[in-house]
Amino acid sequence: MKPIIEINNLGKRYPIIHDKVRYGTLRDTIMDFARHPLARRKIHEDFWALKDVNLNIERGDIVGVIGKNGAGKSTLLKIIAGITKPTEGNVRLYGRVSSLLEVGTGFHPELTGRENIFLNGVILGMTRKEVAKKFDEILAFAGIAKFLDTPVKHYSSGMYVRLAFAVAAHLEPDILIVDEVLAVGDAEFQKKCLGKMEDISKKEGRTIIFVSHNMQAIRLLCNNTLLLDGGISKEVGPTNTIIELYQSVNEESNNPVIFGNNHVESPAQITKVSIYNSANDLSNILNTSEDFNIEIEYVVKQNMVASTLVFIVSNDDNIILHSSESDDTGRLKRYKIGHYKTRISISKYTFNVGKFETNISIQRPCVDYICKVNGPSFEIVGSNDYRDKIFGGQHWGILATILKYNTEYR
């Protein structure tokens, strides 16, 4: 059978533009501009949000798309929906497409519920006749009949979402593209929406592409799933298999070792980051009272000057607790082509009990990043240290630094 959607070698490249020089003060900015008025101050870099994605979707399939943030899920949907053009490859669609990347697109707060139903329906690709035919159904689904002629600016956010989804749920395209729109709204309404989507595909034979972080919803709805990672399609197959794979990959990020798979071409690449405990075993579960090491392996493919390796530790809330450069001399380094291994020692009593994220980059400070990776996360657990006898390992705070107490008694 001919697939209803064919995706061939799809790729999407975005240029990233950032400032070449970071200015400290306004005076610097003006002085630099006065000295070199015509110099280029922006750097253009390419970033492939999606690369070599191939996928065939059969009529009546519900295909889930999963992956971490930034894996390219939304980009893929936007291309299929026709919102953005691919850089390479193509998508063939045999049927009418409607996309639901957001609930209530085009809703106007000044218009009434009734007016917005028509407006939104047409924006989503229905004709006014179709909306009129489905009007009562939409109203029943949304359950806002009482407020039909009230401007939606007076609606509660829950009512707003219900109305918006009700319109979208009554679309009759051959292909429906749904992004994480169910994340809004209360649990009961979410369930209702999932049920409706299931109905749409099972009873009416529509094809749905569904992006979600909610594995429960994916498992419930989708028979096939695509796993995206860093813009590359990692695996396609039956939903349960793919979700298991995804979860095991996700656990990998809890591993003490991370392999860099940076597909952006750059003069240097971080290939491996590992955490060793005091016994020199790979481990990212550590004690407050042990020294540990972080080992970074990287390849330099072009000679680089004025560069440095930067190591950052942040906590769960993304607050940076520590950052340092590879060189404590305060000078930037030259890197010749070759393989490098750097070991960072972190002494005991640096971090208190908690979970920590690492981030390693090679950069030309104040110029640009050459490459960066999220290193392995680590967890500091308590210790059976003498210090912990009073509070049982429950000291407050993020840092575990031992301070010197000098007490004078008079």
Place this chain on the structure above:
Amino acid sequence: MDNTRTDLDKVPYRIIEPSTRFRPFVEIRDIWHHRELMYLLTWRDYKIRYKQTLIGIAWAICQPILATIAFVVVFGRFGDITDNAIPYILFVYSGMIIWQYFANSVTESSGSLVASRQMITKIYFPRIIIPLAKISTQLIDLVPSSIILLILMIYFGTIPSISGIALVIPIIISLTLTSAGVGVILSAINVKYRDVQFIVPYFVQLGLFLSPVIYSSVTLGKYHRLLLINPVSGVIDSFRAAIFGTVFPIQSFAISCAIALILGIVGLYYFVKSESAFSDII
């Protein structure tokens, strides 16, 4: 299985690919397919424009009337700056509604894409519908202000002929095409360079004096040909000739039509070429 296959083969399929080849008929067909959307966006604009105003739709009439009164008070006493026998107030008002239709269309449409960022990044539809809907909203405004014109004309005892009124239709079509051409080009540029929204108001203000709104192009003597560069001036002259029954300036109307056609095609071409990048840079 075979049934499904033929079924699928019949469905007009769409290919999404990097190419940005210009196929005007495909574009126009696509716009036609989305005509309901254009209708609804126009309706929405119209509906919300005068929400929470005291006099509502009367604003559509007030704008040209107030501008006319201002010019009549200031310039009316300088004696004859028109060659016509028609009252100066009628002369200015008739030019003013045409000029303001063009000016408002260009101003409104040039900022329209940026204002609809949310729709552009979330839904597919031919983007050109957004600036075009803005222009059709302005076209609707032309109706009440034309009725006022008719009332003024009857008051001053100049009743337009049927053939004159028939001539108004191609004149308005030509002007709409010109507005659309300029409007879509500016709206597309504005997505990338927001400078447009600062420049347009100045040109619109300046343009009023470069068009024969408050003076007649004939009073410029041998320089009146310079006005032909301005695509609106031919339209204003033709419009007056049509409704007041004076000699129809066939030559300048032909030039205006030609410019309208060129602007229309160039506008569509430029828009389609830049359209594919909108959702990425808006």
